[in-house]
Amino acid sequence: MMNFINLILSGLATGAIYALVAIGFTLLWQTSQTINFAQGEFVMVPAFFVLAALNLGMPLPIALLVGLALSMLVLGVLFKNLLVDPMLRHGVLPLAICTMALSIFLKETVKEVYSAEASPFPSFLPEGNLIVFGATISIQSVSIFVFAICAVLALQAFLARTSTGRQMQATAQNPYVAKLLGVPVKRMIMYTFLINAALVALASFLISPVYLAKFSAGETLGLAAFIAAIVGGFNQIRGAIVGGLLLGIVDNLAAAYISTQYRGAVPLFLLIAVILFRPQGLMGRAEERTV
Amino acid sequence: MSRSVLLKTFGVLIVGALIFLPLTLNRYGIYIMSLWAIMTIAAMGLNLTLGYAGQVSLAQGAFVGLGAYTVAIMMSAGFGFWLPLLIAIVITFAVGWLLGYPALRVQHHYLAFVTLAFSTLVFLVFRNEEWLTKGIYGIMGFKRPSAFGVSFQKPIEFYYFTLGALALASAFMAWLVRSPWGRAFVALRENPVRALSLGVDTRRYTLMAFAIGSAMGGFSGALYAPLVEFVDPTPFTLALSLNLLMMVIVGGSGFFFGPFLGAAIGVLLPEWLRFAHGWYLTIYALFVMILLIKTPTGILGIIENMIAARKTRAASAARAAASAGLDKV
Numbered sequence: 224m225m226n227f228i229n230l231i232l233s234g235l236a237t238g239a240i241y242a243l244v245a246i247g248f249t250l251l252w253q254t255s256q257t258i259n260f261a262q263g264e265f266v267m268v269p270a271f272f273v274l275a276a277l278n279l280g281m282p283l284p285i286a287l288l289v290g291l292a293l294s295m296l297v298l299g300v301l302f303k304n305l306l307v308d309p310m311l312r313h314g315v316l317p318l319a320i321c322t323m324a325l326s327i328f329l330k331e332t333v334k335e336v337y338s339a340e341a342s343p344f345p346s347f348l349p350e351g352n353l354i355v356f357g358a359t360i361s362i363q364s365v366s367i368f369v370f371a372i373c374a375v376l377a378l379q380a381f382l383a384r385t386s387t388g389r390q391m392q393a394t395a396q397n398p399y400v401a402k403l404l405g406v407p408v409k410r411m412i413m414y415t416f417l418i419n420a421a422l423v424a425l426a427s428f429l430i431s432p433v434y435l436a437k438f439s440a441g442e443t444l445g446l447a448a449f450i451a452a453i454v455g456g457f458n459q460i461r462g463a464i465v466g467g468l469l470l471g472i473v474d475n476l477a478a479a480y481i482s483t484q485y486r487g488a489v490p491l492f493l494l495i496a497v498i499l500f501r502p503q504g505l506m507g508r509a510e511e512r513t514v
Numbered sequence: 515m516s517r518s519v520l521l522k523t524f525g526v527l528i529v530g531a532l533i534f535l536p537l538t539l540n541r542y543g544i545y546i547m548s549l550w551a552i553m554t555i556a557a558m559g560l561n562l563t564l565g566y567a568g569q570v571s572l573a574q575g576a577f578v579g580l581g582a583y584t585v586a587i588m589m590s591a592g593f594g595f596w597l598p599l600l601i602a603i604v605i606t607f608a609v610g611w612l613l614g615y616p617a618l619r620v621q622h623h624y625l626a627f628v629t630l631a632f633s634t635l636v637f638l639v640f641r642n643e644e645w646l647t648k649g650i651y652g653i654m655g656f657k658r659p660s661a662f663g664v665s666f667q668k669p670i671e672f673y674y675f676t677l678g679a680l681a682l683a684s685a686f687m688a689w690l691v692r693s694p695w696g697r698a699f700v701a702l703r704e705n706p707v708r709a710l711s712l713g714v715d716t717r718r719y720t721l722m723a724f725a726i727g728s729a730m731g732g733f734s735g736a737l738y739a740p741l742v743e744f745v746d747p748t749p750f751t752l753a754l755s756l757n758l759l760m761m762v763i764v765g766g767s768g769f770f771f772g773p774f775l776g777a778a779i780g781v782l783l784p785e786w787l788r789f790a791h792g793w794y795l796t797i798y799a800l801f802v803m804i805l806l807i808k809t810p811t812g813i814l815g816i817i818e819n820m821i822a823a824r825k826t827r828a829a830s831a832a833r834a835a836a837s838a839g840l841d842k843v
Binding site: 309310317 | 624626627628630631632634635641760793796803807
């Protein structure tokens with residue numbers, strides 16, 4: 224039973240991180256029809272920005288800020304201006320294939336520039352164990368979960384409560400009408416890319432202390448984020464949260480109770496089942512031309 | 515007229531080079547050229563699914579793996595080469611047909627994810643089912659084939675064997691895309707609703723496009739196993755599927771010769787970029803991105819655009835000349 228609770232807890236912690244990545248993924252899809260196959264690598268890269276800053280002798284908080292700023296510049300502004308904007312006129316699929324090439328590019332560049340080995344990454348959250356009613360609970364898991372969920376709630380509040388957030392939603396729902404109503408659509412799309420960059424950076428800072436910073440870390444993360452986004456519902460932020468948490472828990476329980484060898488297969492079956500029987504996702508609305 | 519003569523000369527030169535160039539190469543060079551022939555077959559299959567029928571697949575690498583494993587397992591059990599080859603093609607055709615069913619329900623990126631999931635699952639099976647695939651230790655100790663008393667044991671002999679297989683596959687493709695089937699595939703890509711209303715059985719053709727494309731992947735895998743003489747799970751990760759996809763896109767998807775060119779770049783570029791050491795994949799990925807930004811139809815697409823632009827210019831020049839002549843009258 225204690226083991227079970229811990230499995231659920233660490234599942235929620237990884238699930239919350241999946242949710243962060245999946246939200247960014249769905250935001251990009253909603254506002255600019257970008258299927259970012261490099262999303263996993265986007266989570267891997269910010270950790271290396273921070274490691275580079277640490278190697279220059281900066282203290283951890285400054286290094287994290289530098290990492291965040293660099294991510295927003297490279298994975299937000301440069302990604303949008305250099306790759307998405309020129310590719311978007313060619314259509315959804317060529318853009319998706321282009322992001323596959325980008326994922327190889329990022330992975331190989333990090334491998335060559337930094338290292339092919341996994342590097343330890345400092346945590347800015349408290350570590351250790353807590354004993355509650357006789358059960359040992361990892362403080363790190365709990366704090367990751369709380370931190371990630373707070374970030375998601377803040378984002379939700381921003382999108383629903385502020386004027387800019389509502390303009391962004393309008394842009395996502397119908398860019399033409401939004402433009403007619405005077406929403407600066409282009410700026411809103413840029414904001415989406417910046418938010419995605421911030422989300423992946425946050426995910427990177429949360430997950431790298433647990434799984435180490437490695438050039439290939441994005442492969443599983445990216446796949447997990449896709450699955451979370453699709454299982455939850457591609458066009459809903461709520462969906463990404465549900466999908467992410469569900470996936471985190473399923474992944475952990477499958478590893479413990481079904482088979483460690485086929486741990487990776489369980490989420491895939493979940494994905495295939497959802498796509499075949501409920502393509503709009505558990506929480507999503509049906510889009511017109513996906514089926 | 516002169517253009518077709520030019521093209522024919524070019525074609526003869528290429529075929530001549532494919533036949534005679536390997537005689538001057540060392541063992542490794544011959545291996546690379548055999549690999550090119552084999553990858554071209556797999557890319558041709560994907561080109562049928564993606565380029566002609568418009569169905570995205572991220573599973574072609576898995577089919578190459580299925581083909582390679584079928585042949586390796588059966589040859590180790592002492593079945594010769596030809597029966598396993600046939601079985602590999604039949605199995606990949608059947609599995610490809612089944613994988614086509616999701617394509618009937620979902621399209622585009624959803625299909626990409628289903629096929630991606632499939633290819634990861636297949637990799638897990640290769641790695642984990644040790645009783646069948648020997649897991650990470652891999653299968654070895656099977657021999658290259660022989661036919662009609664001719665052995666294809668030596669590298670150069672096996673190269674000609676793969677070249678023959680490539681010729682056979684090309685002939686089949688050339689026939690297929692010109693046949694009513696090929697036209698139905700293109701109709702499926704261009705406008706599925708219209709194709710359906712014109713009486714094309716889009717269900718059957720979607721499944722067919724997947725099945726035939728996958729069977730060509732299996733065929734290519736069946737040749738890959740005896741080329742390397744060792745089969746383990748590592749070559750058949752998602753990376754191979756992505757690589758094949760990029761070969762098709764870089765060469766020019768929907769063009770008959772696209773896969774030939776794409777595979778040449780995908781297989782040879784790493785060799786040319788040897789001086790760049792570990793950087794070659796970075797450079798390759800950068801090249802693919804820039805190419806895609808310039809033109810999503812690949813290298814053959816650029817060439818076609820250039821020819822079209824020239825024709826337009828020639829036509830407008832002719833028109834201008836004609837109208838100038840009219841003015842005088």
